[in-house]
Amino acid sequence: MDLITARGLSKDFIDDVxxxxxxxxTVAKKKTAVDDLRGKTLATLFYEPSTRxxxxxxxxxxxxxxxxxxxxxxxTTSASKGERLSDTIRVVEGYSDVIVIxxxxxxxxxLAAEYSSIPVINAGDGSNQHPTQALMDLYxxxxxxxxxxxxxxxxxxxxxxxxxxxxxxxxxxxxKVKVMLYSPPSLPMPQWIVDEVSGRIEVEVxxxxxxxxxxxxxxxxxxxxxxDPEEYRKSLYQIDADFVEKLKEDxxxxxxxxxxxxxxxxxxxxPRAKYFEQSFYGVPVRMAILSLLVx
Amino acid sequence: MDLITARGLSKDFIDDVxxxxxxxxTVAKKKTAVDDLRGKTLATLFYEPSTRxxxxxxxxxxxxxxxxxxxxxxxTTSASKGERLSDTIRVVEGYSDVIVIxxxxxxxxxLAAEYSSIPVINAGDGSNQHPTQALMDLYxxxxxxxxxxxxxxxxxxxxxxxxxxxxxxxxxxxxKVKVMLYSPPSLPMPQWIVDEVSGRIEVEVxxxxxxxxxxxxxxxxxxxxxxDPEEYRKSLYQIDADFVEKLKEDxxxxxxxxxxxxxxxxxxxxPRAKYFEQSFYGVPVRMAILSLLVx
Amino acid sequence: MDLITARGLSKDFIDDVxxxxxxxxTVAKKKTAVDDLRGKTLATLFYEPSTRxxxxxxxxxxxxxxxxxxxxxxxTTSASKGERLSDTIRVVEGYSDVIVIxxxxxxxxxLAAEYSSIPVINAGDGSNQHPTQALMDLYxxxxxxxxxxxxxxxxxxxxxxxxxxxxxxxxxxxxKVKVMLYSPPSLPMPQWIVDEVSGRIEVEVxxxxxxxxxxxxxxxxxxxxxxDPEEYRKSLYQIDADFVEKLKEDxxxxxxxxxxxxxxxxxxxxPRAKYFEQSFYGVPVRMAILSLLVx
Numbered sequence: 001m002d003l004i005t006a007r008g009l010s011k012d013f014i015d016d017v018x019x020x021x022x023x024x025x026t027v028a029k030k031k032t033a034v035d036d037l038r039g040k041t042l043a044t045l046f047y048e049p050s051t052r053x054x055x056x057x058x059x060x061x062x063x064x065x066x067x068x069x070x071x072x073x074x075x076t077t078s079a080s081k082g083e084r085l086s087d088t089i090r091v092v093e094g095y096s097d098v099i100v101i102x103x104x105x106x107x108x109x110x111l112a113a114e115y116s117s118i119p120v121i122n123a124g125d126g127s128n129q130h131p132t133q134a135l136m137d138l139y140x141x142x143x144x145x146x147x148x149x150x151x152x153x154x155x156x157x158x159x160x161x162x163x164x165x166x167x168x169x170x171x172x173x174x175x176k177v178k179v180m181l182y183s184p185p186s187l188p189m190p191q192w193i194v195d196e197v198s199g200r201i202e203v204e205v206x207x208x209x210x211x212x213x214x215x216x217x218x219x220x221x222x223x224x225x226x227x228d229p230e231e232y233r234k235s236l237y238q239i240d241a242d243f244v245e246k247l248k249e250d251x252x253x254x255x256x257x258x259x260x261x262x263x264x265x266x267x268x269x270x271p272r273a274k275y276f277e278q279s280f281y282g283v284p285v286r287m288a289i290l291s292l293l294v295x
Numbered sequence: 296m297d298l299i300t301a302r303g304l305s306k307d308f309i310d311d312v313x314x315x316x317x318x319x320x321t322v323a324k325k326k327t328a329v330d331d332l333r334g335k336t337l338a339t340l341f342y343e344p345s346t347r348x349x350x351x352x353x354x355x356x357x358x359x360x361x362x363x364x365x366x367x368x369x370x371t372t373s374a375s376k377g378e379r380l381s382d383t384i385r386v387v388e389g390y391s392d393v394i395v396i397x398x399x400x401x402x403x404x405x406l407a408a409e410y411s412s413i414p415v416i417n418a419g420d421g422s423n424q425h426p427t428q429a430l431m432d433l434y435x436x437x438x439x440x441x442x443x444x445x446x447x448x449x450x451x452x453x454x455x456x457x458x459x460x461x462x463x464x465x466x467x468x469x470x471k472v473k474v475m476l477y478s479p480p481s482l483p484m485p486q487w488i489v490d491e492v493s494g495r496i497e498v499e500v501x502x503x504x505x506x507x508x509x510x511x512x513x514x515x516x517x518x519x520x521x522x523d524p525e526e527y528r529k530s531l532y533q534i535d536a537d538f539v540e541k542l543k544e545d546x547x548x549x550x551x552x553x554x555x556x557x558x559x560x561x562x563x564x565x566p567r568a569k570y571f572e573q574s575f576y577g578v579p580v581r582m583a584i585l586s587l588l589v590x
Numbered sequence: 591m592d593l594i595t596a597r598g599l600s601k602d603f604i605d606d607v608x609x610x611x612x613x614x615x616t617v618a619k620k621k622t623a624v625d626d627l628r629g630k631t632l633a634t635l636f637y638e639p640s641t642r643x644x645x646x647x648x649x650x651x652x653x654x655x656x657x658x659x660x661x662x663x664x665x666t667t668s669a670s671k672g673e674r675l676s677d678t679i680r681v682v683e684g685y686s687d688v689i690v691i692x693x694x695x696x697x698x699x700x701l702a703a704e705y706s707s708i709p710v711i712n713a714g715d716g717s718n719q720h721p722t723q724a725l726m727d728l729y730x731x732x733x734x735x736x737x738x739x740x741x742x743x744x745x746x747x748x749x750x751x752x753x754x755x756x757x758x759x760x761x762x763x764x765x766k767v768k769v770m771l772y773s774p775p776s777l778p779m780p781q782w783i784v785d786e787v788s789g790r791i792e793v794e795v796x797x798x799x800x801x802x803x804x805x806x807x808x809x810x811x812x813x814x815x816x817x818d819p820e821e822y823r824k825s826l827y828q829i830d831a832d833f834v835e836k837l838k839e840d841x842x843x844x845x846x847x848x849x850x851x852x853x854x855x856x857x858x859x860x861p862r863a864k865y866f867e868q869s870f871y872g873v874p875v876r877m878a879i880l881s882l883l884v885x
Contacts, residue, residue, distance in 0.1 A: 279681045
């Protein structure tokens with residue numbers, strides 16, 4: 001089985017990941033290791049910058065007892081000599097048991113999976129999908145709020161190119177939730193994603209940061225998406241201490257990181273801030289995904 | 296013992312590598328590990344881009360139970376501060392048990408070996424030599440054709456700067472083979488290599504892709520070797536489905552990879568295509584080399 | 591406990607490191623491994639080029655039985671997306687047991703330590719400090735000279751920006767030593783460091799390479815520190831065979847490496863040259879530091 005998009009994921013698979021992640025949480029917290037993937041090799045093919053995703057996959061594989069090979073800079077690989085992705089995949093599948101790939105082009109992970117005889121995990125393909133991030137996001141919510149059904153979400157930032165929020169919205173469609181979408185006018189959630197989930201959950205486009213959310217999910221607005229720097233500056237938003245004080249006492253604030261200015265550092269100490277917990281949950285959730293996919 | 300060039304390799308050493316590689320093939324195929332180099336450390340010093348060579352050496356060392364340290368981008372090392380290679384080697388020999396080096400300058404691996412008290416393996420020095428590639432190429436032939444003596448080879452592409460074909464020709468000189476060389480006029484096999492082997496094997500320069508070969512070995516023609524882009528375009532060749540159909544039924548097609556356009560992707564499904572098998576054999580052959588060199 | 595600067599280090603800590611390093615020396619020399627940090631993870635965050643420091647920390651962690659995650663090129667990380675160092679630290683502390691950081695900004699390691707709940711080791715922050723280098727330097731002296739008290743030092747090169755010599759001078763202040771400082775006129779040891787240690791040890795600025803030293807410690811003069819290339823050329827110095835012959839027979843010559851032209855290669859074979867031994871001692875000393883800091 002591959003993990004390419006959050007779109008087709010079944011509720012059963014999500015439940016399996018969560019159950020397994022729960023059993024790995026102690027290992028991840030105590031920073032110890034198990035033998036579940038002893039002797040297995042993870043190949044991490046990162047054609048785009050990454051800190052968290054790459055390091056947490058490495059950590060997850062080590063905690064499962066496995067080895068890691070791979071690269072983090074395509075300039076140091078044969079990609080710089082014009083090699084096609086499909087060729088790289090067919091070589092790497094001979095060396096490893098599971099492939100994690102991040103690539104700037106949409107559809108690249110799906111292409112990799114098509115050519116690979118071993119499981120492929122999409123760690124971000126352009127502005128398309130980032131399903132393991134969405135699974136750890138959802139897991140964070142289930143752990144920090146103790147439920148998902150009945151919650152109201154505010155998802156803010158670049159919803160057009162933000163692959164993590166695309167994946168997240170598909171996963172949320174499995175639950176009884178209400179979602180408010182807040183973005184700069186030029187960066188709305190793609191209509192076809194909204195259409196697809198709005199039959200199952202309530203989706204509302206809002207024009208300001210709304211305080212009546214149980215979960216505030218902020219994402220980065222990327223300067224390179226704006227031809228005009230003035231437009232970019234006008235599109236910036238910030239979750240600051242004032243806004244946070246207006247939230248429900250048990251609301252939580254999330255961010256896939258890296259953040260630039262979307263969340264003021266003064267918020268970090270507020271008990272509602274959960275983005276570093278969220279980052280930590282990447283380890284048990286990715287351990288769960290790796291151990292479910294690798295036989 | 297170092298492994299710097301294919302030129303001086305004895306038939307006995309080749310046989311030892313093949314025998315050992317055979318015993319490691321199951322480990323490589325089942326993707327498991329043994330303890331033969333448990334506690335040993337491989338240092339991979341890559342001053343030039345690589346995917347296959349670096350990942351397969353990493354994989355080989357892991358499957359032998361060993362550890363890997365190293366770098367894949369000289370800009371992140373002290374080479375960027377002007378450190379001499381000989382100094383880097385004398386430092387790294389204190390940290391590891393065997394060194395694999397790829398470097399843009401011819402003779403760099405030999406220089407490294409001169410300064411090193413631990414075994415040095417040349418993973419490509421400029422356009423000079425790439426002996427472990429040649430050993431895995433020859434192993435591929437012995438496994439896929441079940442013999443080497445008596446075969447006819449067509450070696451095509453950039454034969455002037457192609458280090459893998461330089462190394463391969465030296466190894467082939469140990470067998471009873473016939474070799475046809477096909478290259479753009481400006482990129483012939485260096486005469487001194489031809490002179491050296493032609494006393495032992497039959498070497499013929501041909502002016503088209505010949506169908507009467509048992510082994511077709513294609514290599515990349517590199518655009519950067521041509522001052523004139525027009526010249527480059529005229530020098531391109533392609534092994535396509537039409538050509539492949541004219542080959543003997545049991546002929547095999549090889550390529551050290553990465554390929555750009557020398558072999559059409561439509562050939563990949565043809566049973567004669569063996570370049571991905573060839574890439575896979577890099578693991579057992581490099582396991583054999585590492586375990587023979589490291590005491 | 592963190593290891594950010596050599597300034598505050600107690601003599602007791604230095605003694606503990608040395609005692610521990612001594613016990614690890616055989617492991618490092620025989621290139622074997624122990625289980626002291628089995629299951630623990632070291633994160634190496636290198637925002638600046640490094641060969642020795644990074645490879646020796648990796649080697650040290652492997653020889654302690656532990657795992658390593660990290661990066662060596664900030665361009666491949668979220669730093670390239672504008673992430674603050676403090677955010678990176680709070681993420682990485684969730685994945686590892688100890689952090690080693692090299693960063694171009696002075697004070698960056700101290701900042702990292704402030705945010706981290708796990709030990710942080712400074713592997714160089716701008717031109718400020720490099721305490722693990724100083725500890726291995728001092729250890730080298732204690733091993734090669736069998737004592738530290740009573741020795742006379744000549745420290746030469748860029749003393750203004752050279753972080754290793756800043757750290758070393760603080761450590762030497764714990765002993766009964768005499769230190770001669772030799773630098774280009776524009777690159778003297780910062781006065782506040784001299785002031786701080788000169789109450790405890792004898793410090794003298796000298797205007798030539800003095801032969802009456804027991805330990806000659808040379809460092810690189812970096813071209814980028816000079817606006818005028820002519821100034822740079824005039825600032826170069828070299829320890830050559832002639833100078834070395836004038837040294838006491840049991841004097842030793844050290845260099846943190848990489849060297850460019852400060853020590854002529856002809857000196858390498860002189861028995862007084864100890865810079866490669868010094869580089870090797872990085873492994874047992876860093877093993878000691880890691881095992882003392884990680885519980």
